[in-house]
Amino acid sequence: MPMTIPDVAERDSTPLSPTDFDAILFDLDGTLIDTAPDLLFALNRVMAEENKPPLSLAELLPFVSGGSPAMLQRGFRIAPDEPGFAALQERFLALYRANVARSSRLFPGMETVLGHIEAGPLRWGIVTNKSAWLTEPLTAALGLDRRAACIVSGDTTEHLKPHPASLLLACQRIGVEPARCLYVGDAAKDVEAGQRAGMKTAAALFGYLTPEDKPEEWGADWLLSSPGALADWLATKTPR
Structure with missing residues (x-):
């Protein structure tokens, strides 16, 4: 069940452990990068x-x-x-x-998240609805194309999220089972896509939510108030 308590400390808490996963996949705009x-x-x-x-x-x-x-x-x-x-x-x-990388940067704290992942046994990738002709120059400019285990764009498969095809392809490319993946995104379609792929999901509350969004009703396994909460989780629970 998703956490619905408004207190940030309780909202960021989760029974999930990094040892439950082999990979963490991220949406791009509004989750990994502030575009x-x-x-x-x-x-x-x-x-x-x-x-x-x-x-x-x-x-x-x-x-x-x-x-x-x-x-x-x-x-x-x-x-x-x-x-x-x-x-x-x-x-x-x-x-x-x-101007795709004129001012776009990783969200504050996200570099620490990636550092923790890369220092441990987990792998990470990007799954976005953004077309490849925009995704590729952006990730290259920020050096993420050399770090990600996979990058799946909106036109890599025939379907956009919330269809799970792009997430399942990412698992295929990394060589992991969907059940061993955590997908992090800032929209209801991200959570739905992750669920349909058989993954655990985290809703990025720091992303580009609308006033009408009700992330506590999306059914995510984890509500994240900031990248820092994810970094802390990785730092304290990931085996080295």
Whole structure:
């Protein structure tokens, strides 16, 4: 059962142990990397070209998990099936690709998490709905492509999360059983995908949640308030 107590100390507690796992898989945007500043930069550039007032980071954050359609809808009040949407999307994504690692960084504390994993018997990977033409330059710029045991992008398989195909492929590539994996993500679709793949799941409460999100109802095995909670868990319970 997921922890629903609002107290951070109790919410971050878990009966899970690192010895229960062979690998930890991470969602990318809003979980492993804070990509919102570069998405905002690209969106505001397009909005300026269209004489629209810029958005603040706080205004954009709840829409990041919805991808470019949600962000463009927020900025331009335009639906994906309306005339002009495709052209705006193309311009936005081209600008984002050109600035994909301008300000994006690992979330504070996440480098410590990866360090603990790499110092022990566990392996880690990335499973994201972000397309490979954006995922690959971002992870390469941050040096993560050389460290991750696998990187599965949104177009690596025929299905996006919450379908479990990408998570199951990650297990295949690493050579581990899904039941021996923990998947960490900041959206309901991440938790659902992990559950459908037969994994344990952790909801990243520090990610790009919307005001309407109710992560305590997602059914995650663990509610994480910060990367620090994951780092502490690994530091105290991972055999060396």
